[in-house]
Amino acid sequence: MELLDGIIRIDSFLAVTIGIVVLFVGKLLNTQIGFLREFSIPEPVTGGLLFSVLFGLLYFASGHAIEFELRARDILLVYFFTTIGINASARDLLAGGRPLLILLAITIAFMFAQNLTGIGVASLFDLPAAVGVVGGSMSLIGGHGTTIAWAPSIAENFGISNAMEIGIASATFGLILASIMGGPIAKFLITRHKLTPVPQVVEEIQDVGLTDKQRKEGVDHMDFLGAVLAIHICIIIGFALNKAIAEAGLMLPLFVTCLFAGILITNLVPKNFSKWSGVTWPTRTPAVALIADISLGAFLAMSLMSMQLWTLIDLAGPIFTILAAQFVLAVVVTLFVLFPLMGKNYDAAVVSAGFGGVTLGSTPTAMANMAAVTQRFGPSHRAFIIVPLVSAFFIDLTNAMVIPFFLRTFSG
Secondary structure (H helix, E strand, O other): OEEEOOEEEEOHHHHHHHHHHHHHHHHHHHHHOHHHHHOOOOHHHHHHHHHHHHHHHHHHHHOOEEEEOOHHHHHHHHHHHHHHHHOOOHHHHHHHHHHHHHHHHHHHHHHHHHHHHHHHHHHHOOOOHHHHHHHHHHOOOOHHHHHHHHHHHHHHHHOOOOHHHHHHHHHHHHHHHHHHHHHHHHHHHHHHHOOOOOOOOOOOOOOOOOOHHHHHHOOOHHHHHHHHHHHHHHHHHHHHHHHHHHHOOOOOOHHHHHHHHHHHHHHHOOOOHHHHHOOOOOOOOHHHHHHHHHHHHHHHHHHHHOOOHHHHHHHHHHHHHHHHHHHHHHHHHHHHHHHHHOOOOHHHHHHHHHHHHHHHOOHHHHHHHHHHHHHHHOOOHHHHHHHHHHHHHHHHHHHHHHHHHHHHHHHO
């Protein structure tokens, strides 16, 4: 740690340590404050926002800004998306069927509408179109991970020096809006149309985090190391793929190619591979779920605590106007496009709850919205298949092409 020109610089080791503290503080606050639990606000968001506010108060009181060295955070980002790729199964893609394709088509169309809305509102405030993209699919559908990956490039190439802060703020408040939107919309649709679930067998799909049963069974050191080895293999291949794509003229964040590498390897490994080698590829194992949980929580905590909120004061009006417009857009599309096209049945209502999480928040928010609805009204196996597939896999790959398209078209 060093102080230079009014800036307190925190090295990578201490930044990770503070990030872990932020996670524990967030967990404590979520345990003690019912509002945070009710709206499913993630622990790193709770703790990270608190610390960013405290660092902001320190800046206003002393004039000293805190800057973190965040290389470790960027590695955690790659880890997380690689685990998503390792957990993606071709069998699940096929199981989604027609509803999966409908949800995917609506979500992709929504990405374009979301960016156009952001750009339109930004233009009302005489702001660059790039600000609208940051407040569009980059931060809302893309979430914190995509924001962290793209913001440095936008700041450098389009002169939006506080792109990271704008994006993180939009993604954070988007989580809150997504949590508020999902449950009430599903309840309205279920009540108005008198919908009931179809009797079915519910299977748990675990992508991030451990179930209670898995926590009791535990993960031994070889399981953990095997998962780390698989992740590293995917990252090595993803890095090589990223360089090859860059040489071809297409720039993609490293996490996208690592995600794709994980998908490829997972679905190309023969079923009898473990019999030949004695090694099991760790798709959807507790060890991979644990690593995903750790990497997601830590990189979110580090990203949020490092926000320099004082840089957002002049843009508070535009940011909240963009978010309000995006919220209205999401509600209208959900009620008048998504629900009818998905069949106006109980599954469609539960998917509608998840769609709010997908379009304004994150995969965990979408799952939390649907879990709250199904716990009250009954199960929806189809929703828990197709929503995670669209939000955790297709969105990131599509967004990686949509974002540069809008930046080139409107800011080029």
